[in-house]
Amino acid sequence: MRGERRLVIRRKHLGIVALIALSLIAAGCHPLTNPVDPNSTTFTGERTSKDPQDLPRVLPEIVRWRIVSESTAGQMIGFDVPADGSLIEPRAPVNAPQFFVVAYFAETPTEGAFEGGLYVWAFADSSGTSVAQVNFDSFDATTNSLRLRVDTAPQVARVRIKFVDRNSRVAGDAEFSFLAGDVNGDGVVDAIDPSAVAVYDGQLADESVPATVRADVNASGVVEGAGIGDPDYDAVTSLAGSSLTGIDFPEL
Ligand SMILES: [Ca+2]
């Protein structure tokens, strides 16, 4: 499934447009015509092009991606998403909404930088019919990060997400996978995964020890998985048999 949404962050945009229009009127300019031939030797203006690569990038580059989930204690805990697509998100959180994907921009987006931009996503599962929705959640000006909420996150899927600006220039993209119960991250849920939970039984999910976050399969904030009857252990055993084998990353 592929989807896309317009970026809807607007800050004083209408005011800026009005200001520019008034300035052009005051200067006697008309913004829609250019009397100078761009191919003449006297042309000093900036050439325009339909090729996005020739246009400036409006949105800053995205330099970091994370996937996080809110624990029952209210903490946002998760993982950095490496560029090689190797991250497998193993959790099946008890809380809803389930997951947030966070994109960190290299610098503060300029006024109106989000105007006309898009984020695009695609999910692929074994049947090709994953129906997850990705919705804008918030923008944090302190960390220059934009947070997307993944509703009805699939338990087995390959995912791609991309941001493009109004010039169709890519600000950044990410790929990762969901495989609930794959605590050791090898792409299958089998008999090894419950033992990977049991190792961390009783420990808090701690980002400085990513294996504890992986073992906290229900994202409660603590690993409860010594054996049968413990929530994280039971969650993994109930998911045994699922796999990412044969599922390719979708096109965007
Ligand atoms: Ca596994």
Ligand SMILES: [Ca+2]
């Ligand atoms: Ca837990």
